Amino acid sequence: MTDIFAATLDDLPRVQALARDIWPECFAGILPPDRIGPMVEAIYALDTLRDDMQVRGHRYWLAQVDGHDAGYVSAYQEGARLWLKKLYLRHTCRGEGTGKALIATVLKAFPDARELALYVNDGNAPAIAFYQAQGFEIEATVPVRMGPFDFTDHVMRKAL
Template sequence: MARTIRIRRIDVDELEIVRELALVIWPKCYRNIIGPDRVDAMLAVLYATDNLEREMVQDGHTFWIVRVDRTDVGYASAYREGGRLWLKKLYVRDEFRGLGLGKALMETALEHFAVEDAITAPAIELALYVNKDNAPAISYYLRSGFKVEAEVPVQMGPYIFTDYVMQRGLQ
């Protein structure tokens, strides 16, 4: 039986869906990278609905949810800064990885911002931050055409980590 996959942009009143997905995805994704105690503390800060709302309303982030059949299984957010389109969040539940959902979320963000590019100068690259110890994500991004541009300290919630800035050209 074929699965129905749907990606949709969400509004502020639906950010609770993102928070609920993060509570499922983050512990599995980051438990062995940053430790369970830090995961809980970071989730409490980064995925508080008021922080997500600030990202959307004040910082100009756009959010999408991907649904498979009747289940929300992942989310993404992105924003534009100068010539860069930043992929801020890209997460899919473990049991739904390998279906092309991450790629579909990235393409949705690119298509969304291409409409804005018709008004302004087009973005020339897609960029993101990824924890330098997150080998599965780094491998995925390298396979998706990204290259490591820099290694930088990043504060997430109360903790400081080392991330890679990864980017790929859009032209």
């Protein structure tokens, strides 16, 4: 059974722990292995996650499957555009509808959004295919900097 709930500041260490587990499997073969750990530590530092919530207006949700942390999502709104900032699931929880449920949770929390957009690494074929199956289209391909790291992402969007 999947349970999704809004994360509080006290839950951010759980988000960080999930990222440390999920990123190596998610980005294997996409990013150099020696780059994944430092990226996670920079992007998921607790101070950065707190600033996401307290300064940048991001909201986070955690997903549990059968009582175990399975993944997370974060989002924020700029005007009519809702940004899906992070959406990650453990490999064992993919293909079970949890990703779709997380997106639905985000949409319910921002009812006045008119479009949903996200960034996805241009080499992450499984994620791109998932988003396309949810109705997203590639809007642009852009250089991105996450922490001290540079790479290329697709901006994907869909009208709501």
